[in-house]
Amino acid sequence: MSLKVFKDHFGRGYEVYESSYRKKEGFSFFLVKGEEGKVLVISGEKVPEGVSFFKKHQMGGKTFFFCERNHENLEILRKYFPDLKPTRVGLKASFGTGDRLGITTPAHVRALRGSGLFPVFAQQSVRENERTGRTWRDVLDDATWGVFQEGYTEGFGADADHVKNPEDLVAAAKEGFSMFTIDPSDHVRNLSKLSEREKNEMFEEILKKERIDRIYLGKKYTVLGERLEFDEKNLRDAALVYYDAIAHVDMMYQILKEEISDFDFEVSVDETETPTSPLFHIFVVEELRRRGVEFTNLALRFIGEWEKGIDYKGDLGLFEKEIKMHAEISRMFEGYKISLHSGSDKFSVYPAFASATGGLFHVKTAGTSYLEAVKVISMVNPELFREIYRCALDHFEEDRKSYHISADLSKVPEVEKVKDEDLPGLFEDINVRQLIHVTYGSVLKDASLKERLFEALEQNEELFYETVAKHIKRHVDLLEG
Template sequence: MVLKAFREHFGRGYEVYEKSYREKSGFSFFLAKGEEGKLLIVAGEKAPEGLSFFKEHKIEDKRFFFCRKNHENLEVLKTYFSDLKPVPIGLKPSFGTGDRLGITTPAHVRALKDSGLFPVFAQQSVRENERTGRNWRDVLDDATWGVFQEGFSESFGADADHIKKEEDLIAAAREGFSMFTLDPSDHVRNLSRLDEKEKNAIFENILKKERLDKIYLGKKYTVVKEKVEFDEKNLRDAALVYYDAVVYVSMMYQILKDEISDFDLEVSVDETETPTSPLFHIFVVEELRRKKVEFTNLALRFIGEWEKGVDYKGDLALFEKEIKMHAEISRMFGGYKLSLHSGSDKFSVYPIFSAATDGLFHVKTAGTSYLEAIKTVSIVKPSLFREIFKCAVNHFEEDRKSYHISADLSKAPDIDEVKDEDLPKLFEDSNVRQILHVTYGSVLRDISLKKALFETLEQNEELFYEIVANHIKKHVTLLGGN
């Protein structure tokens, strides 16, 4: 009745998102889109306490309050619907969908609803926030409005990703994030850069702090019928690579515990040059447990190349052998999942990863949804896509510095020579994908480009959602989801 009354009076000026409609405590809440953009509409005898609105209309016995889609009104909405607050995941299989644009969550909801994978709809790294000009509040609010728009009333998570600094950790905790990914890569040593003398000297300094030799030397484990044991050399190397990183994680964990009591913690050692051997994996877990760090996910540096925006590069048979060992180790210790970062389009490894971990996994994607958004532009507005691509090419060499990719700019096409109908096919080219993948910050800092990009996606909203959702569903299916 409420939606019918709204349409009868405002139907020409507003498009209603029917799935967003909810009722609670005598109020009706839903989203509508008009010339002012997307708005929260609240119907009731009076306005809910704390709600801010810029106009109201009375229709029969109800008043319709037109409200901005802002943080304050979202907080009011959460007081009525607690499912709009992210929650910890625990050991359920889970999938994170980063959204660099802040408008893609409805597509992510469509892809992950009833999939069997616990969704993490708010997921952004510090690096991505810096490049997009967003903050933790923006990320969580944008995702939550998307959840509300789609009428999703199940649980979801929010991941403050790749945190290195205490202030970022505290800020994310205070905004309501439920998952925190600590990135200790600045404290991980690269063995290839040290000679034997340096290795021994550093290890001796570590032993002065803690006698790791007395704890680990001669300690044996059986992993997938293989026996692994700490000897003087591999213990030294494990400590060199990870000891300081674990100390850092322990310190950050205590800071987080002082802020909130219930959360998922992910420890990420994936953005390092040194692959995590099974014995190194054991060392990290043993040390985290020894320091009483309770963690939910562990992201290792698996063998092979995990470049952004493209499929896995490496020996799949060797990866399968190693992931089975890592999965066995995680089951042996218990209480945590293996996490796969750089999950964007790692389609060839998904079935192997899912089978080996038997559902004890978390997978992250981010740039892949941005690429699908740009692909949508290439379909509906070729001229804008060409501008975006040129901007990406111009900023690629600078933007690539903090990403692990192998794209060759010399192999980029002359975009003016590609026919309009062939532009979407460029997304099959790994060079094009990576050029676009890492230059999102430069594109979004260009005010005119950003405005045109958002307007184009808004005007083609359903196609945009369909393209992204279909792509994410491919991830879900290969991971064994529904």
């Protein structure tokens, strides 16, 4: 067996990821880690056509080709093993695991393997790519190498998240993403900033484009025994908030259909100040269906506060009542799931959310995996953590501007006064969590901090994987009930 021969001859110089081992058409493929980092090893009489390698060894009657983990070699791996290509999720209960570092997927696989949730291992937003300097290709390739490393063969999705413009949409489609989340928040109006006169005038402008009043006025719905009806005021308000946003979504959908034919399409109206009432939910679905937009997921703006990196702030009783209404509406119209954004660490709402939706849901996490990675740094390299902490403090006011958080820097501890053994405990503080959560871009743009952060995580790889997997598994277990 190629793996045994390799370990017998190279065991001292390389760590072998045994879970990655696969055979196909006379070739053996597996990952190892040595002084040159992680590399792909292929055993065979020759390498598959198109594969590039930087050295080869003949040992024990076997020839081993050492190949870089680059995009071109990964594309050939995908031809041999189609499960390394992302696929549609559809209406299965699903869970997204954003990875700002590009090295965390093995931990995500461990957390989700064997669960009832379909994983979306490659998930990143345009905003995150801009701050980390990564591309759609980087995101998908990094996740795929992680999937290969862990020997995961059950399928996964790839989500181009919070896309606002056609250029980013088309670029993600060309790289092979299977899911696209459209963020039309730039086209959503905030009703609280408008006077009644302004609302009426703006609604008249909409009616000049299209007489939607003739479609909706007087239309009635019954949801869990509650009667909902469009009247002049609530139709006006629904149209003001969502009409232009839905037009933008429609435009993006048509562009995407010209690029690819089979994909999951998510509509996100969660990053707004206006909570999505049940009637607003109905308006969005009716308008999307009327325009022929086929969508898999709908992310609503629920009541309460959904801040990054911490648990839900709000009345759980009211949320439970509301999510039951929204879930019933999704069943009434059929064909899509309710999506929960800013899903990281919202432990208190998961039981009600999962129960109400009955498995018709998608949950997104991202920053929480980065937080767990930095927590590992606090365990293994206290001084490096303190540098990261100080960098975060220096850049917090700028970095926080595009995130919904309430962290108060006057309440974060002075890191120099915290004992080494107490540093991991800082991640129980909601202000510290949000401080670290939103400043990832500034930390990763510091070349020295980035290099040492990655080095520390690589040297403590199992602890890193175990820590992240345990935290994500907490999410999964609650969602599975």
